[in-house]
Amino acid sequence: MRLSLFLLRISSVLLPLAILSTTYLYLYPLFHRCGFPAPPRNNSHGFDQCEFQNESLKEYYKDGSSAPFRLLALADPQLEGDTSLPEPVEYEFPGLKKILWDLRGGDWEGIKDALVVGVEDIIADLGSVLKYMRKQVDLVGNDYYLAHIYRTLHWYTKPTHVTVLGDLLGSQWIGDEEFEIRRWRFWNRVFRGSSLPEKGKLVDYKVDEEGEGEEKPIPTVETLGQEDWTRRIINLAGNHDIGYAGDIDESRIARFEAAFGPVNGDIHFTLPSAGLCNAPASSPNNNPNNDTTDTPTLRLIVLNSMNLDVPALTPTLQSNTYTFINNLMSHSSPVETHTTSTILLTHIPLHKEAGTCADSPFFAFFPSQEGSGIKEQNMISADLSKSAILQGIYGMSPESNAVMRGLGRAGIVLTGHDHVGCDVYHYADRENGTWNAKVWTSEEAQVVAREEDTPGLREVTLRSMMGEFGGNAGLVSAWWDGDVGRWRIEVSTCSAGVQHIWWAVHVLDLLVVLIAGAAGVAYAFEIRGGNGTVRHNTSHRKPAVKLKK
Template sequence: MPSFTKPFTQFRILLIPAIAAFIYLYFYPAINDCAFAPATRTKSQCDASGCKNTTVSAGLPPFRLLALADPQLEGDTSLPSGWNDGASANLKRIGENIFAGRWDILRRDLPVLLQGYRKKLDLWGNDRYLANVYRQTRWWAAPTHTVVLGDLLGSQWIGDEEFERRARRFWGVVFGGAEKVPKSVTAAERRVEVLGEDKSWKRRVIAVAGNHDVGYAGDLSEERIERFERSFGKANWEISFRLPNASLDGELDYASRKTPDFYAGPGPQPELRLVILNSMNLDEPTRSPAMREQSLEFMSNSICDSDRIDTKNTATVLLTHIPLHKANGVCVDGPFFSYFSPENGGGIAEQNHLSEDVTHQIFDCLLRNKPAVVLNGHDHEGCDTQHYHNPENIKERKTIRHNDLPSLTPEEKQSALREITVRSMMGSYGGYAGFLSGWYNEDQSKWEFAYETCGFGVQHIWWVCTIVLCVEIGLAVMSGMDALTQKLLEPETRRKVKEA
């Protein structure tokens, strides 16, 4: 009869749960169907390649954006008061209190020490949880581009030293192996690249400024913007990606194309514009009117200037942090503004949405440059909506959930703009990621988009899987050592050792 205290017996008992934990931890994107929606095949593509209907998938779309939101990395400000003196200082103080018989002080210091270690472990696990979400979705879904839609860090009030520490954890642990978009790309006023040509984009992470990174309009300063841009890249910038021309590839023929990665039609090459917009100071009152004017000017030039933007065969993806204004009940977060006291400047201290005026401006500009889609964060629960004009009063804008889009009239659909608020990747919200697909429909001469989302599950699942795997590895080592010890204790083994 086997002894259940033996390491090998325990190893065998835990083997199946450990295998299940390993499979879910590293293959959850496959299990939960975390993937980009495939591009749809056009009628001309079907006619050329001989497919029977256009519902047949055309394969992976040429533009695949992995969208993550609000990781909110915490740090020393989340540790209990007194912990920042250092663990050794706390231990020394506890020892002194024991020898001095000051048990009342000991009762105060010991919980601080234990709570500090617990929080340190929690921060360590949270970083690895977020890293697992990014690493596994990126590996499985194979995005062409990645964006984090603001609130990269957990507080705008932290000092420069703590900001740098969290930034190093962001790049070194959570997004290990990734790199920020270089200045040579973000500094260009009108940069155009061929989509898929620069493989570096698969490693780059586009960082959007959020309120926990630079503050709201009432406390956003040049110093905060400078340190954000130093660690994560420019706050306002744009870039265009042009589909490669099939006629430029001597070995490629239109009839042989299985995916919409190339363009073989007449007219200008289709372009997809990414606009990264700092929405933190678009509303007022603001601490720095000059910085607000810079953001408004960038917004006007990048999405509103029709003379500058060639709308033929072009689409826009707007990446920002604060959602557009919408009525109460459409999403979890309703409209909300709060302000600092007059003694502290009277600026915006907090907001859930952009104001109606700024929202109307963005909506009207993007409507002139359709097709377009807006991606943002901030509302941790996530939301998927459609904004549209009232046909009887074009000054009236309405918002519905994206799933209710079929209920709109053709006139209303014509003015519809999709806004996707990506659910947070934090553990308490299930570790979600968004998958935006983009491809060019040659028959309709326009870009099309599709969006999918999925999550890992709450952070407790990651902890259980990790602990089970660690225990199983420990039991495997102990089983090996136990087997070796038993072998050495056998009489024949001892005799051979003595003879040697």
């Protein structure tokens, strides 16, 4: 059988498999039926009669088939770099040097042993070279694998907002040069075409020390659909970005914020208020006091939870976080108001009892000579989960004599850190004055969530988007339910599959191309006889007949 025909038969077998696998890979959200949760068809949002001039507002509020707020949430990409590479190979080859030395000295007896050692050196060094090169290729491939998840889901699901829930990078200990390399990879490979939110949109309530007496910042209020957030990435700081409380310092915070945005932030997204259906947005002219009490409002909070717990290496940075939380509460709507719902984005999950999720409560500390600060933690402590988050930001309380019986504000918490992921419901035990957490899908959690007199809050810890965890993503939808006068928030997830699938599909595609190309080259040689001249097949010709005179 001719080589070209053999190669063509191989490619004809592999080609359909390559087409099917590539189609699956680039349309995996379709095959997995991924999508943002949608409002029910009979959902009443109260804007049916509005004549919107803004095209995006028309899509969000007039059509009704999709939620006005759709958040694509990704967790823990952890871009690795030089810290994950093996040591560069040093080509010493001592065995070969010994051979040369023996040859010069005429020691023929030692040459045989030296030759064995030299070959072993070559094999060992070549193995190290291949390992080093493989890891470098793996880093590039991982970038494009993560980019494939973001690009495919962004194209298919059409989010209105995007967030990465911390651990953007693989280590807080890297130097500035390596940090810059990974920053470039983040923005130019993984999230190519995206950018940070406009400066000042996520208000962090910082007031300069010399700014005593100056007016404190107020939260930004923006109408959903007024501006395009689809390519703006809201980044959170994780332990691999700035460290835990025991090793966070001003320089790590500064370089993170310069590259990825503020570690704390607050913004309010509103639906058009009554009588403003034709207005393009809420603005200082039509909302001079940023008063959103009677306007359906989604509050998006970015919280640096890395230094909530004590002890911390830099008390002033921890104080900034506490000040931010206090200012959040001062800018919060009253708990009696149900028109606002709060989405809290933070890296470290809230406290849960051991066995609830894959991770259990865990704290480790630096030795006293290194500051005694927190070196590692799996969750926020029980006290701060309660005082800073549940009772602070959300205004909930187990005490029935608290304002509005302690029911607090509506919303959801989205976290990362725990790579396996977890979905729980935190609720108050009024009898014992404590907080409990149960898996969201459990019967107990569902029963408690339906109880109107029990304070509770859902927390979704997203599974990592890293390949070994299946390339996971969260799809968070929020819409206004006019029938009950409250926001509805629903979450679904979508998995791309382990990174080996991505590699296998692209290797198969490349293999098909190479085999088809090789078949073409082989065919060209065959028809030219392999010597540069066209070979004519004369085997079928009859011998010439000699005519008689």
